[in-house]
Amino acid sequence: MHWMNDLRRIDLNLLVILDALLSEQHVTRAAERLHLSQPAVSHALARLRDLLGDPLLVRAGAALAPTARALELVAPLAEALAQVQSLLAPNTFDPASARRTFRIAMSDYGAAIILPGLIGILRREAPGIDLQVSHASREGMLEGVLNGDIDIAVGVFPDLPHELRSTPLFEEHYVCLVDRQSLPANGILDLPTYLARPHVLLEMRGSGTPEIERTLTALRERRRVAVSLPHWSVAPQIISGTDLILTVASRALDDIDQQTLVVVPPPFVIPPFSFVLTWHKRRGGDQALNWLNQRIGEGIVRG
Template identity: 85%
Template sequence: MHQMNDLRRIDLNLLVILDALLNEQHVTRAAERLHLSQPAVSHALARLRDLLGDPLLVRAGSSLVPTSRALELMAPLAEALAQVQSLLAPNTFDPATAKRTFRLAMSDYGAAIVLPGLIRTLRREAPGIDLQISHASREGMLEGVLNGDIDIAAAVFPEIPNELRSTPLFEERYACLVDRSSLPETGTLDLATYLSRPHVLLEMRGSGTPEIERALTSLRERRRVAVSLPHWRVAPEFISGTDLILTVASRALRDIDESTLVVVPPPFEIPSFTFVLVWHKRRGGDQALNWLNERIAEGIKR
């Protein structure tokens, strides 16, 4: 009963302020985020400390550090506010008049696949919807969706937490890019040639590249990496006129210069992978998010 009385003393505005404080960890920034005055946010923090019986945020230099109790509150508070927002949202979503900002996370490979069709659709059907695109590791993307920092993540996820929903976009396979003149007379790559040549390694966050190393490990083989880089757009330029080999998702090689470069299958089996969209289950009632997911799937470059 005491807990129920405490809850009755906390209005929704205080919870919104607490959420901003826990995310910003700075009173002034939280006030700017909420379009409130700094004294108003400070007063709200004092009320929250009294109501919850915890300091919630303690000063460390110029920042405020959340207490263990505050850290426990972050995820359920974000989920509760999202549910309230969904409850109060209009029953219908009109893309032509909607004004929303969605935060998407993906690798540059994912961006090349997802964004061209999606952005054209948004400009045509929903000009008031804006996108914020970020780049993170697979783990970082999932964490962002879990804590509410990201609305949708698009990548290869071997494991997806139970709190999240996902939908497959396409199945992808690997291919090798080589200089046409460096191919053996057979016109294909055999395993011995593949292992004897230097390689370009793409350490793209959110990509499927670890599967290549796992496939080689299963053969008890290793490849020599001569160039390692975090993005694939420039990689084909390294291949022309060299003996380098680039092994990458085949969709990344659609626009290469076929006069000097050639795409061939890998000389060993690399499992294909599924590229998926991921979002939080608590967002299931968000019609705008559901609409955006459908537009992403429809706009994929096939």
């Protein structure tokens, strides 16, 4: 592509600024992220526009929107910077003295399982390693890893793009959470009762739990979702004292109030699934990232 010739005329500092601008889509936020002044970033953007012959970012209300050319640059730019970082990194990674910030995307379910053990390991072994944890849909997490905004994503990703690498952390299965008083007298949640009752769905921007819906579709059945939530923390309180049902990964229910709530098997077979850690293949030579990936697996709270 002809723009690759243009990139050869741009110094590394401009590439770093361009990466921040494309990520933040806001001059002030990009300046804060880079610890530069706003005029310096504005000047760099003017240089980039001149060198690349494209406005790159155009005003859209209070924000800046990337042009088609800018969107074309996102992936190769992230890859180029990652390769430079890998090239300049020392041959060995010393966690005790390292100073690094990693951006990790995960749900609150993943955070509850991973972060307690991982943070303990980091404070003991790598106190200079900082984490920025974000929450998004499955699609949003993968997009972040692909475009370089996220270093690691942790979650359920049955269909990974070929650019990404992954390692399984553990196998999971679904269970149902109901109010103890709403459970049938025989203590069994059967399929007619499951389908007749309203449900709570945990979803982030429409990602939902497609494994459950696919299984019901195969059975030619549907459930009614009465409450849709983007996070887990309030879900047990919603179930308590109601006829609602929550079908969710089993490890999410380790600490529920068993006086009022009860966990029962779903009345139909939902295939188990792998909870995985994924990163971009271009980061394969990043020793610090490889070290963190291993520690994430070691720090998982066992269920």
